[in-house]
Amino acid sequence: xxxxxxxxxxxxxxxxxxxxxxxxxxxxxxxxxxxxxxxxxxxxxxxxxxxxxxxxxxxxxxxxxxxxxxxxxxxxxxxxxxxxxxxxxxxxxxxxxxxxxxxxxxxxxxxxxxxxxxxxxxxxxxxxxxxxxxxxxxxxxxxxxxxxxxxxxxxxxxxxxxxxxxxxxxxxxxxxxxxxxxxxxxxxxxxxxxxxxxxxxxxxxxxxxxxxxxxxxxxxxxxxxxxxxxxxx
Numbered sequence: 183x184x185x186x187x188x189x190x191x192x193x194x195x196x197x198x199x200x201x202x203x204x205x206x207x208x209x210x211x212x213x214x215x216x217x218x219x220x221x222x223x224x225x226x227x228x229x230x231x232x233x234x235x236x237x238x239x240x241x242x243x244x245x246x247x248x249x250x251x252x253x254x255x256x257x258x259x260x261x262x263x264x265x266x267x268x269x270x271x272x273x274x275x276x277x278x279x280x281x282x283x284x285x286x287x288x289x290x291x292x293x294x295x296x297x298x299x300x301x302x303x304x305x306x307x308x309x310x311x312x313x314x315x316x317x318x319x320x321x322x323x324x325x326x327x328x329x330x331x332x333x334x335x336x337x338x339x340x341x342x343x344x345x346x347x348x349x350x351x352x353x354x355x356x357x358x359x360x361x362x363x364x365x366x367x368x369x370x371x372x373x374x375x376x377x378x379x380x381x382x383x384x385x386x387x388x389x390x391x392x393x394x395x396x397x398x399x400x401x402x403x404x405x406x407x408x409x410x411x412x413x414x415x
Contacts, residue, residue: 191271194258201259212412216405217257217266224268224397228252237389240396241289252286252393269394292390300350300379303372306362309343310371313358314378350380 194201196214205213228251229235231242245251249271257268270286288294304310343359355378362368376382 191256191258191267194260195256196259204259204261208409208412208414212409213259213266215408215412216401217268219404219408220266220268220398220401221255221257223401224255224270224394225253227393227397235391237391239391240393241391252289268398286394288386288388289391290394291392292388294386294388295383296386298380298382298384301382302375302379304362304368304375306365306368308368309359309361310368311357311374311378312360312367312371314374315356347378349378 196202196210196217202210227240228243229240232244233242235242241252243252248254252270254271255269256271257266259265260267272284272286283294345357345359347355347357349355357374357378360367362371
């Protein structure tokens with residue numbers, strides 16, 4: 183079972199000559215039958231419904247597309263395990279960024295990630311945070327004159343671009359913003375930005391709606407008979 187099949191899986195479909203050459207005839211036929219049976223059963227799990235699925239149910243399908251759907255399940259030979267893998271295609275997987283999970287993974291296991299609406303990329307030529315909650319005193323020589331020893335938020339650039347912001351937890355923070363002039367500044371600004379407003383992708387509270395696991399539980403009971411019936415020639 184897998185939830186990470188991508189477009190390259192077609193290179194290991196059982197109609198490829200390279201796959202036929204790798205396997206003895208009986209094992210080839212047994213694995214091919216196991217993959218086909220598993221695919222058929224898993225495809226039946228998602229239901230065509232108008233309503234949204236409930237937690238714990240198999241997911242609902244709302245599209246007639248033959249590609250961008252949970253029913254686009256494929257199987258292929260897996261050289262690393264010398265077995266067969268089966269599961270839904272990882273649609274758009276090439277565009278996924280680090281920290282993201284595919285739709286089938288979110289539904290199968292729950293949780294998952296969503297894009298953080300507060301996140302921004304820091305880059306040279308833009309502006310970003312350079313200091314956060316740094317306490318200086320009005321008695322500091324950099325202030326120009328002493329007015330009291332009361333702690334204030336300044337930042338080492340004299341407070342230019344200093345703002346009060348609300349972070350990802352709803353707390354108020356004092357941040358000094360500056361123009362970003364070097365890649366090192368951009369990297370530091372990104373670290374501070376992510377500390378204040380969170381990473382690009384954050385956890386999503388999605389409750390599981392498994393369909394691959396339940397389908398495989400049904401399929402594996404048929405594997406011994408499939409192997410026994412697989413022709414050796």
